[in-house]
Amino acid sequence: MNKLIAGAIIASTSLIASAFETPTMGWSSWNTYRCNISDSLIMSQARAMVDLGLDSAGYRYINIDDGFQGGRDKATGRLLINLNRFPGGLKPVVDYIHSLGLKAGTYSDAGLNTCGNYWDRDTLSVEVGLYGHEDIDCQMFFNELGFDFIKVDYCGGDPEQNNQRLSLDPETQYRRIARAIRSTGRDDIRLNVCRWDYPGTWVDDVATSWRVTHDIWCGWESVRDIIAENLYLSAYARGGHYNDMDMLEVGRTLTPTEDRTHMAMWCMMSSPLLIGCDLTTLRPETLKLLANKELLAINQDSLGRQAHVLHADSNGGYILVKDLKKLYGNERAVAFYNPTDSVIVLKTTLEDLELTGPAPCRNATNQAYLGTVESWMSITLQPHETEVYTLTGKSRLMRHRYEAETARLGMYQELYNPHTVGTAYYTHDGRLSGGVGVALAGVTPNNDILWDDIYVPAEGDYELTVHYLPDRDAKHFYMSVNDGDGMRIDPAKEGESTTGAKLKCHLKSGLNSVRLFGTGRIPVIDLLEVK
Numbered sequence: 001m002n003k004l005i006a007g008a009i010i011a012s013t014s015l016i017a018s019a020f021e022t023p024t025m026g027w028s029s030w031n032t033y034r035c036n037i038s039d040s041l042i043m044s045q046a047r048a049m050v051d052l053g054l055d056s057a058g059y060r061y062i063n064i065d066d067g068f069q070g071g072r073d074k075a076t077g078r079l080l081i082n083l084n085r086f087p088g089g090l091k092p093v094v095d096y097i098h099s100l101g102l103k104a105g106t107y108s109d110a111g112l113n114t115c116g117n118y119w120d121r122d123t124l125s126v127e128v129g130l131y132g133h134e135d136i137d138c139q140m141f142f143n144e145l146g147f148d149f150i151k152v153d154y155c156g157g158d159p160e161q162n163n164q165r166l167s168l169d170p171e172t173q174y175r176r177i178a179r180a181i182r183s184t185g186r187d188d189i190r191l192n193v194c195r196w197d198y199p200g201t202w203v204d205d206v207a208t209s210w211r212v213t214h215d216i217w218c219g220w221e222s223v224r225d226i227i228a229e230n231l232y233l234s235a236y237a238r239g240g241h242y243n244d245m246d247m248l249e250v251g252r253t254l255t256p257t258e259d260r261t262h263m264a265m266w267c268m269m270s271s272p273l274l275i276g277c278d279l280t281t282l283r284p285e286t287l288k289l290l291a292n293k294e295l296l297a298i299n300q301d302s303l304g305r306q307a308h309v310l311h312a313d314s315n316g317g318y319i320l321v322k323d324l325k326k327l328y329g330n331e332r333a334v335a336f337y338n339p340t341d342s343v344i345v346l347k348t349t350l351e352d353l354e355l356t357g358p359a360p361c362r363n364a365t366n367q368a369y370l371g372t373v374e375s376w377m378s379i380t381l382q383p384h385e386t387e388v389y390t391l392t393g394k395s396r397l398m399r400h401r402y403e404a405e406t407a408r409l410g411m412y413q414e415l416y417n418p419h420t421v422g423t424a425y426y427t428h429d430g431r432l433s434g435g436v437g438v439a440l441a442g443v444t445p446n447n448d449i450l451w452d453d454i455y456v457p458a459e460g461d462y463e464l465t466v467h468y469l470p471d472r473d474a475k476h477f478y479m480s481v482n483d484g485d486g487m488r489i490d491p492a493k494e495g496e497s498t499t500g501a502k503l504k505c506h507l508k509s510g511l512n513s514v515r516l517f518g519t520g521r522i523p524v525i526d527l528l529e530v531k
């Protein structure tokens with residue numbers, strides 16, 4: 001049994017999260033300033049963070065992104081700082097940030113050159129990446145200068161984005177960097193992997209967050225597409241490790257509705273929240289949105305779970321849910337999200353939300369009490385609009401449906417074409433419930449599907465039904481409960497009707513894990529039903 005699966009089972013003994021870091025909140029220089037940064041600019045943003053009271057709202061990190069480097073000393077190998085932009089070097093800036101009670105973040109690249117060197121032609125950021133200088137740079141960043149966070153980009157390791165055509169293996173290089181950070185003796189450094197796609201389950205071992213998309217830009221299409229890319233990655237946000245949807249464009253040129261959706265969905269999806277606008281000229285409505293206590297509480301919730309899709313409507317809208325404070329407790333956050341350009345209506349029932357009523361309900365986006373929900377909710381949404389509600393049910397109903405798109409895939413990655421490398425992925429297909437399922441699992445047992453969150457209120461025998469798409473070429477596979485022996489499932493062939501494979505299983509009270517795996521290619525898995 002691999003480590004991740006064992007980890008999931010250990011974690012499942014308690015419904016309440018043990019202590020871990022919630023998503024990083026702060027400010028970063030890139031979105032507004034790109035490489036045009038300086039010591040005075042960074043310090044004035046840090047000052048504004050405190051003056052605006054955003055530090056008390058939870059924003060603690062001031063992150064210096066690309067553009068501060070000044071090459072590398074050929075004789076000593078030491079990283080140099082751009083003295084036009086930072087005449088006194090970085091130390092006074094970091095000290096100033098710390099003197100305000102904030103934390104300081106830095107930036108580097110896994111390879112030789114940074115992205116700014118390649119894309120922004122920042123000539124001084126050549127050979128300033130960590131590759132070959134992992135230890136010396138980490139010593140400097142964390143022991144000498146006192147940084148608390150590092151974002152590690154990847155242009156220098158991607159032959160398409162560096163002039164040397166250097167090509168690195170992301171896992172090997174990020175593991176090396178993580179080891180270098182650990183060997184500084186600091187155990188409080190947050191590492192953000194910036195590889196622009198979900199890199200693979202190995203990233204849990206090295207990073208507290210990882211970018212799952214290409215760079216955000218200040219436009220609705222960018223916000224919408226990033227949300228779409230993160231809709232089915234909820235299984236990878238666990239206990240202090242988060243999918244990073246990129247720095248916020250809130251407060252720049254999006255419409256007020258789009259700004260609200262951007263903020264609301266980053267909060268629902270437990271993304272790091274790094275403000276990307278100029279804090280010294282912040283508009284009052286932006287401050288209000290960024291400091292919205294109820295949305296921030298959802299982002300910083302102690303369970304650290306990312307919302308998953310409860311319902312994908314044929315009108316293009318989505319309903320997402322997220323447990324708060326306690327897994328399978330009575331408190332849930334629900335987002336009604338309209339990515340379309342039309343007015344839509346989204347409906348759900350308390351039963352679908354697995355709550356009983358009357359359920360007091362707050363509109364978290366407006367920070368207002370809405371009343372009690374007796375049995376259903378119907379929300380009209382303007383184009384690009386999102387409303388987030390928090391509900392407190394009288395009690396929690398048992399969950400019966402566990403969609404495959406909420407399960408963790410042991411070898412999930414987005415760096416290489418899954419068809420070429422044969423790793424399982426989330427597939428869209430109109431025949432699947434919710435329109436999404438898991439394809440290409442099996443062949444090696446680690447290329448598995450794991451639900452680590454199957455919850456039943458009492459110990460006993462339950463009927464578990466695996467729904468899948470019949471497929472002439474699919475091989476038999478196994479289901480294992482709580483790490484027990486695999487029970488064999490022989491899938492129906494294409495053309496044969498199926499109501500799914502039913503198995504009687506003994507489940508313990510509380511959380512259980514169910515794993516599907518095979519040594520041949522298993523059929524497309526749709527969902528697991530528990531009765």
Ligand code: GLA
Pocket residue numbers: 030065066114115116117153194214215
């Ligand atoms: C990449 C990253 C961005 C930013 C720039 C800096 O594009 O994805 O977030 O850090 O590099 O050059």
